Amino acid sequence: MMMRKSVFWLSKAKKKLCLDVVVYLILSLVGFLVLLPLLFMISTAFKDLAQAYEVPMRWIPHPFRWNIPKAMALVQQYGSGLLGAYWNTLVITLSTLVGQVFSCSLVAFGFSRFRFRGRDAIFFLFLATMIVPYQVTMIPTYIFFSWLGWINTYKPLIIPAYFATPFYVFLLRQFFLTIPMELDESARIDGAGTLVIFSRIILPLSKPALATVALFSFTATWNALLAPLVYISDMKKYTISLVLNALASVGTLMTIVPYHLLMLLSLMTMIPCIVFYIIGQRYYIRGIVMSGLKG
Amino acid sequence: MVLNQHNKSSSLAKREAVQGILCILPGIIGLLVFMIAPIMVAFFLSFTEWPILESPRWIGIANYVELLRDSLFWTSLKVTLLYTLGALPLGIVVSITLAILLNRSLRGITFFRVLYYLPVIMSGVAVSVLWRWIFNPDAGLINQILGYFHIEGPLWIFSEKWVLPSFILMSVWAMGGMMLIYLAALQGIPQQLYEAAEIDGANIWQKFWRITLPMLTPTIFFNLVMGLIASFQIFTPAWIMTQGGPGTASLFYVLYLYQQAFISLRMGYASSLSWILFLLVVSAALLIFKTRARWVYYEVERSK
Numbered sequence: 001m002m003m004r005k006s007v008f009w010l011s012k013a014k015k016k017l018c019l020d021v022v023v024y025l026i027l028s029l030v031g032f033l034v035l036l037p038l039l040f041m042i043s044t045a046f047k048d049l050a051q052a053y054e055v056p057m058r059w060i061p062h063p064f065r066w067n068i069p070k071a072m073a074l075v076q077q078y079g080s081g082l083l084g085a086y087w088n089t090l091v092i093t094l095s096t097l098v099g100q101v102f103s104c105s106l107v108a109f110g111f112s113r114f115r116f117r118g119r120d121a122i123f124f125l126f127l128a129t130m131i132v133p134y135q136v137t138m139i140p141t142y143i144f145f146s147w148l149g150w151i152n153t154y155k156p157l158i159i160p161a162y163f164a165t166p167f168y169v170f171l172l173r174q175f176f177l178t179i180p181m182e183l184d185e186s187a188r189i190d191g192a193g194t195l196v197i198f199s200r201i202i203l204p205l206s207k208p209a210l211a212t213v214a215l216f217s218f219t220a221t222w223n224a225l226l227a228p229l230v231y232i233s234d235m236k237k238y239t240i241s242l243v244l245n246a247l248a249s250v251g252t253l254m255t256i257v258p259y260h261l262l263m264l265l266s267l268m269t270m271i272p273c274i275v276f277y278i279i280g281q282r283y284y285i286r287g288i289v290m291s292g293l294k295g
Numbered sequence: 296m297v298l299n300q301h302n303k304s305s306s307l308a309k310r311e312a313v314q315g316i317l318c319i320l321p322g323i324i325g326l327l328v329f330m331i332a333p334i335m336v337a338f339f340l341s342f343t344e345w346p347i348l349e350s351p352r353w354i355g356i357a358n359y360v361e362l363l364r365d366s367l368f369w370t371s372l373k374v375t376l377l378y379t380l381g382a383l384p385l386g387i388v389v390s391i392t393l394a395i396l397l398n399r400s401l402r403g404i405t406f407f408r409v410l411y412y413l414p415v416i417m418s419g420v421a422v423s424v425l426w427r428w429i430f431n432p433d434a435g436l437i438n439q440i441l442g443y444f445h446i447e448g449p450l451w452i453f454s455e456k457w458v459l460p461s462f463i464l465m466s467v468w469a470m471g472g473m474m475l476i477y478l479a480a481l482q483g484i485p486q487q488l489y490e491a492a493e494i495d496g497a498n499i500w501q502k503f504w505r506i507t508l509p510m511l512t513p514t515i516f517f518n519l520v521m522g523l524i525a526s527f528q529i530f531t532p533a534w535i536m537t538q539g540g541p542g543t544a545s546l547f548y549v550l551y552l553y554q555q556a557f558i559s560l561r562m563g564y565a566s567s568l569s570w571i572l573f574l575l576v577v578s579a580a581l582l583i584f585k586t587r588a589r590w591v592y593y594e595v596e597r598s599k
Binding site: 020023024026027030031034035036037038040041044052053054055056057103106107109110111113114115116117119122125126129130131132133134135136137138139140141142143144160162163164169194198219220222223224225226229230240241244245248259262263265266267269270273274277278281284285 | 308311312313314315316317318319321322323324325326328329330332333334336337340393396397399401407408409410411412413414416417418419420421422423424425426427428429431433434436439442443468471475520524527528530531534535549552553556557562565566569570572573576577580
């Protein structure tokens with residue numbers, strides 16, 4: 001009987017090993033497929049025009065071309081050039097980030113730690129507006145900003161961020177709910193006011209959740225096209241999205257599109273997001289998971 | 296969850312209420328100014344004709360009448376719906392499959408999770424430009440690879456037949472986010488259920504259909520709603536890669552809306568388009584919500 005048992009064990013372990021190997025293979029294949037577009041982009045970015053269009057393609061550029069000066073020259077015609085566009089985008093992205101982190105945490109704080117009439121109903125309404133696409137409110141909002149004289153400035157892109165975004169409020173509220181109320185209560189006994197509790201207790205304890213919101217906010221604003229497209233017409237104020245857009249649309253009229261330069265520009269645009277992602281991917285993933293499991 | 300549980304004094308409760316409302320005030324203002332007011336204004340605007348340079352003219356329901364007769368309106372609806380019907384089910388199947396594969400105690404599983412989620416954070420123009428290059432019929436990635444196998448690849452985004460599948464392919468690449476949600480949901484399924492099933496002699500297939508899938512239905516439901524809403528907002532890829540072409544084969548709804556508003560400068564008509572969009576999205580979400588009782592299992596989730 002002992003012999004039978006040990007043989008049974010062996011085959012079960014073997015089974016798991018085989019399955020594990022198969023799973024690894026599938027996962028690696030899928031992973032390779034996911035990476036393929038990025039590798040293609042990097043490969044093209046350092047070729048010259050002729051080689052970019054070569055069929056069959058060479059994965060490793062030969063000769064290797066340092067295309068950055070050419071890319072910058074290509075962008076020079078757009079007002080502030082490449083560095084200027086990066087700067088513009090950075091200004092908008094950071095201003096928006098600050099606004100979203102602070103307004104959303106304050107609002108989440110209010111929803112999670114205070115009781116008042118209609119609180120849950122208002123929260124539900126607030127969340128429900130997440131289903132409304134940006135394009136529904138786009139036109140009246142444009143007219144509103146036009147009436148304020150804010151067209152062709154960054155204000156329409158930044159100001160709304162200071163009035164809370166439902167998704168981030170939701171994430172932060174979920175997190176705040178896990179912080180025990182006893183902390184608030186003992187602080188109040190010690191004489192602390194609401195703002196102090198918010199800034200000295202809740203916020204420091206919420207760094208992971210705040211990091212998540214910051215990462216999402218950064219990525220969303222950095223990559224945004226529609227809002228800048230609607231509001232910014234002055235080329236000097238272009239964000240990198242608008243620069244790439246301008247190059248891409250000119251490209252459709254040109255017979256041969258300089259994809260090698262476009263790929264380099266795309267790569268340069270993506271790099272900050274990729275870097276932040278790799279550093280903070282724990283937070284990204286946690287944020288997605290928290291939002292999906294609300295059930 | 297209340298600060299003054301023991302002391303029901305009304306002045307303290309009132310103070311708490313006031314403070315709470317003050318805290319959420321930015322959200323309330325945002326809700327009113329950037330959501331509720333615009334939706335109502337869009338409603339009124341949809342009954343006007345407003346070519347921006349002049350003042351709006353009231354024309355009653357003429358916009359809606361025109362809309363119903365507008366073949367481009369119907370085309371854009373069709374394009375958006377076709378895309379959704381292609382991308383959503385495929386996305387759910389792929390994500391769940393990957394999540395099941397990833398739901399093992401294997402070393403290095405985190406690496407794959409991080410890798411699969413990477414495309415999700417790369418949104419916007421850069422990615423769309425990249426994919427336009429990938430879909431290039433002459434030298435793009437896909438046709439180059441097909442070329443290795445001596446297959447002549449299609450024209451992808453330059454072909455009326457292949458343009459929507461191209462968009463769908465692009466969305467599958469960015470499946471990572473959905474997959475992570477399913478992975479987390481899978482990890483929330485109690486092992487006892489599977490063990491009990493094994494004792495009863497269930498095989499892998501039965502375990503999947505009778506335990507895994509029902510337990511995943513709340514998550515599937517959530518992803519359906521979010522996916523539907525997202526597909527009604529597809530703008531950047533369409534704008535960068537095809538501008539609605541070839542012809543009108545990829546004229547996504549909001550692309551058409553944008554064109555009417557900011558290129559044809561017909562704010563009144565565009566407002567009627569946006570109001571229709573609003574109604575469609577709300578109806579779709581309500582529909583899924585109302586039917587969820589039929590197919591969402593909550594027994595385990597409630598205890599969370």
